[in-house]
Amino acid sequence: MPKDVAVIGVGQSAFVRGYQGSIRELAFEAFREAMQDAAMSVADIGASVVCSAPEYDKQRSPSGLIAEYLGLNPQPTFVIENVCSSSTSGVRVAYSLIKSGLHDVVAVIGFQKMSEITSAESQERMGRGADIIWESPFGTMMPAYYAMHARAHFTQYGSTEKDLALIRVKSSKYGVLNNKAVYRKEVALEQALDAGVVSSPLKVFDCCANADGASCVIMANADKAKGISNQPVWVMGLGAATAPMNLAGRDALSGLNCARLAAQQAYEMAGVRPRDIDVAExxxxxxxxxxxxxxxxxxxxxxxxxxxxxxxxxxxxxKIPVNVDGGLLSKGHPIGATGGSQIRTIVLQLRGEAGAIQVPGAELGLVHNIGGVGIYGNVIILGR
Structure with a gap:
């Protein structure tokens, strides 16, 4: 796989509940960190891709507002929405813009200020992420959808509630070490198992938290990357796939076919196998x-x-470290910012800059980002 496009700067705001500023200020926090990381000026950015789930935004067409505030006029800006996988979809678009030769450097900015609306309004909008004619009217919300996946996995393979609780225990262990995470408390196994039920078998600690946050990924072609960065992290493989929006249209509920297909594409493009991955988000x-x-x-x-x-x-x-930054379960899940945050973690890992959560000798990392209830699947493989 030729090394044609690299990530040369990454940034992320703290993920919080109830951010006090505006969406433009929130985006700026991540953009500033990424620009400092890349040691660039706004004049170096050829285009921007702004990523969010607009049903949470009071501002219509936020890309124009954010590009103006970040000093990115008159460069072109684009908006991408694939719900929870928006910012990795933005990375795929940025990769394409750079590979085509249209732009040398592109900034991918993901954000979400979920506290703009109430929890009840948020749940209603999440429900509308399903088919509004054939599925949403039944009132199924995100926890119930994933509870169906859990029941299917339990039934088919014999996995248990304890197995899920063990995942949350791991998440919380590393979330404590992440100063940008919204939830920084360790969760004991018994605490996770005894928590209140949200949608059986999923309990409180089986569910990630809504959050406000922003992320930024700056990407460049090979010439620019080598000229700007001492440690470019290369995009080795990209995979993307979709699945029927209605769960009734899927073959099985014990896994996500869009993720499986996206992973196959990314591995093939990168010329690697699952066992070659050193760290994953x-x-x-x-x-x-x-x-x-x-x-x-x-x-x-x-x-x-x-x-x-x-x-x-x-x-x-x-053997395969996963979500050693706490994952969405501990970091929080500001929809449009999530994928960019995952990429930031992997980039820091591959540069050896992850501090207390560093995986020794990590050279190849993977990001897996899902939109909706397994509707959109993105997998990105990054290499040192």
Missing amino acids: VHDCFTIAELMAYENLGFAEPGKGVELIRNGETYIDG
Whole structure:
């Protein structure tokens, strides 16, 4: 795989509940950190891709507002929306813009200020992420959708509530070490198992939290990257796939086919196999989502993902460290910013700059970012 496009700067705001500023100020926090990381000026940015789920935004067409505030006029700006996978979709678009030769350097800015609306309004909008004619009217919300996935996995493979709780225990261990995470408390196994039920079998600690936050990924072609960065991180493989919006249209609920197909594409493009990955960030909006990701990404055979968490293989010192920044479960999940945050974590890992959560010698990292209830799947492989 030729090294044609690199990530040369990454940034992220703290993920918080109830951010006091505006969306433009929130985006600026991540953009400033990424620009400082890349040691660039706004004049160096050829285009921007702004990523959010607009049903949470009071500002219509936020890309224009944010580009203006960040000093990115008159460069072109674009808006991308693939719900929770928006910013990795933005990275795919930026990669294409750079590979085509239209732009040398592109900034991908993801954000979400979910506190702009109430929790009830947020749940209603999440419900409308399903088919509004054939599925949403039944009132199914995100926890219930993933609870169906959990029940299917339990039934087919014999996984248990304890296996899901073990995933949250790992998440909380590393969330404590992440100063940008919204939830920085350790969760004991008994605490996770005894928590209140949200949608059986999922309990409170099986679910990620809404949050306000922003992320930024600056990408460049090979010539620019080598001229600007001492440690460019290369985009080695990209995969993307979709699935029927209605769950009734899917073959099985014990995994996400869009993630499996996206992973196959990314591995093929990068010329690597699952066992070559040194560290991974997966979309753990619910504990069952991380368990399914182990299997969809090929880290374990279907039904064998539980062995990874039971044996501690997804911890920093395990066979395949996963979500050692706390994942969505501890960091929080500001929809449009999530994928960019995952990429930031992997970039820091590959540069050896991840501090207390550094995976020793990490050279190849993977990002798995899902939109909706397995509707959109993005997998990105990054290399040192």
